[in-house]
Amino acid sequence: MQRFFLISIAVLLLSLPQVGGAADLDADSDGLSDLLEAKFKTDIVNPDSDSDGYVDGLEINHGYDPLKGDGAKLKKRIEVNVKTQKLHYFLGEVNMGEYPVSTGKTSTPTPKGSFIIKNKALRP
Numbered sequence: 001m002q003r004f005f006l007i008s009i010a011v012l013l014l015s016l017p018q019v020g021g022a023a024d025l026d027a028d029s030d031g032l033s034d035l036l037e038a039k040f041k042t043d044i045v046n047p048d049s050d051s052d053g054y055v056d057g058l059e060i061n062h063g064y065d066p067l068k069g070d071g072a073k074l075k076k077r078i079e080v081n082v083k084t085q086k087l088h089y090f091l092g093e094v095n096m097g098e099y100p101v102s103t104g105k106t107s108t109p110t111p112k113g114s115f116i117i118k119n120k121a122l123r124p
């Protein structure tokens with residue numbers, strides 16, 4: 001029997017870093033910082049790396065692959081490290097951020113494995 005676990009991630013999505021913050025350099029003014037351009041392997045001086053009419057920062061902010069003009073989405077995933085008590089949020093293969101979490105205790109441990117998030121709740 002397959003078991004499904006529902007994971008509620010409170011506030012996570014609202015606390016994700018905004019792409020292209022004021023402190024980051026953005027050589028082509030596409031809303032995607034030079035640092036993230038390097039991580040996503042987009043063209044640092046071309047605001048529309050895949051020439052589909054949408055700038056790289058807009059595509060990343062909406063989860064689209066800035067290197068594929070066919071409307072392909074980047075996979076989103078989170079990884080929770082119970083040893084470090086940290087959650088890592090990935091867009092494609094790029095680690096977009098790290099957040100502190102509190103996982104289960106010895107008597108009610110956090111289940112290990114891969115799970116699909118079925119529902120999200122804001123401040124449950």
Ligand SMILES: [Ca+2]
Nearest residue numbers: 026028030032
């Ligand atoms: Ca840029």
Ligand SMILES: [Ca+2]
Nearest residue numbers: 048050052054
């Ligand atoms: Ca584009």
